[in-house]
Amino acid sequence: MFGDYSLGDLGSIFAMQGFAGLILFSVYVLMALGLAIIFGQMGVINMAHGEFMILGAYMTWLCSEFFAAYLPSLFGIYFFVAMALAFVASGSLGMLVEWALIKRLYKRPLDTLLATWGLSLILQQAYRSIFGPREVGVNLPDWMLGSLQVTDSIEVPINGLLVMALTILITIAVYLLIFRSRWGQQVRAVVQNRVMAGAVGIDTEKVDRLTFGLGCGIAGIAGSAFTMIGSTGPTSGQLYIVDTFLVVVFGGAASLFGTIASAFTISQTQSTLEFFLSGSMAKVITLLAVVAILMLRPQGLFTLKVRR
Structure with missing residues (x-):
């Protein structure tokens, strides 16, 4: 696989594929x-x-079409508006789903799995009825196209750098919100002891709803980033749900740092292997490697120390 390349060529390939995987890393x-x-x-x-x-991806596409048709002079900033709208739309739908469905299924993980699987099929059909069965793609502003020339053989995509910078800012904001804010303290209190949290005056139902909405809203922002690496269709989300669960389990479900490290490891491994192998083989090898590591460390890469 590597025999036809010199060490210099391999270094350039690894660097190029690493930078090419920035958007995939951001989505993950x-x-x-x-x-x-x-x-x-x-x-x-x-x-x-x-x-x-x-x-979130469809909201980004709608925003792109709206700015192109009615506000062409502001087309250069539409992506930032689209990300905000994607967060609001996905977060609002998430809170509605939590109120109507999820709150009745807490502590019943198999029931939530089946219920949300059915919800995914309903949403897919809704997207197909509203936006049509065909895939759609967004038009990017001119300043987001192209790449920066680092060396003679290494180029860095501008949109990848932008999305990764936004991802870092969002990750920092989530960390501050969960671990450095009063609301984050309430979330962690509800997780540790729901009955006691309610006894001291915390509105546990409100905390649950906002937490679910926040998680869904961040997924909407991921949809905006997704529009840069693929076209948007009613079933596109199913292509990433398995990889996302893999990232969460591999990194450690309760570890923010583990999630980031896991996403970086999986995205870069997959992006690099796709250059030398087919996309399906890259996924298979990545999956086998993760499964092998989880057999040795089933709790994931990083875990939080808690009292039992």
Whole structure:
């Protein structure tokens, strides 16, 4: 596989594929952050998480079409508006789903898995009826196209750098929100002891709803990033839900740092292997490697120390 390349060529290939995997890494991080909040903090297995991501992708596409048709002079900033709208739309739908469905299924993980799987099928059909069965793609502003020339053989995509910078900012914001804010203290209190948290005056139902909405809203932002690496269709979310669960489990369900490290490891491994092998073989090898590591360390790469 590597015999036809010199050491210099291999270094350039690894660097190029690493930079090319920036957007995939950003999608994995944002998807896994939302899923880790919902699964790690609430114990809910959300099989419809990919559809919340695709809602964000469709909002980005609609925003692109609207700015191109009615506000062409502001087309250069539409992506930032689209990310905000994607967060609001996916988060609002998430809170509605939590109120109407999820709150009746807490502490019943198999029931939440089946219910959210059914929800994913409903959302797929809704997208197909509203937006049509064909896949759609967004047009990027001119300043987001192209790449930066680092060396003669290494180029860095501009949109990849932008999305990764936004991902870092969002990750920091989530960390501050969960671990450095009063609301984050309430979330962790509800996770540790729901009855005692309610006894001291915390509105546990409100905390659950906002937590689920936050996780779904972050998935919507991941959908905005997704539009840069693939076209958006009603079933596109299912292509990423397995990889996202893999990222969360591999990193450690309750570890924010583990989620980031896991997303980086899996995305870069997959991106590099795809250059030398087919996309399906890259996924198979990545999956086998992760399974082998989990057999040795079933709790994931990083775990939180808690009292039992």
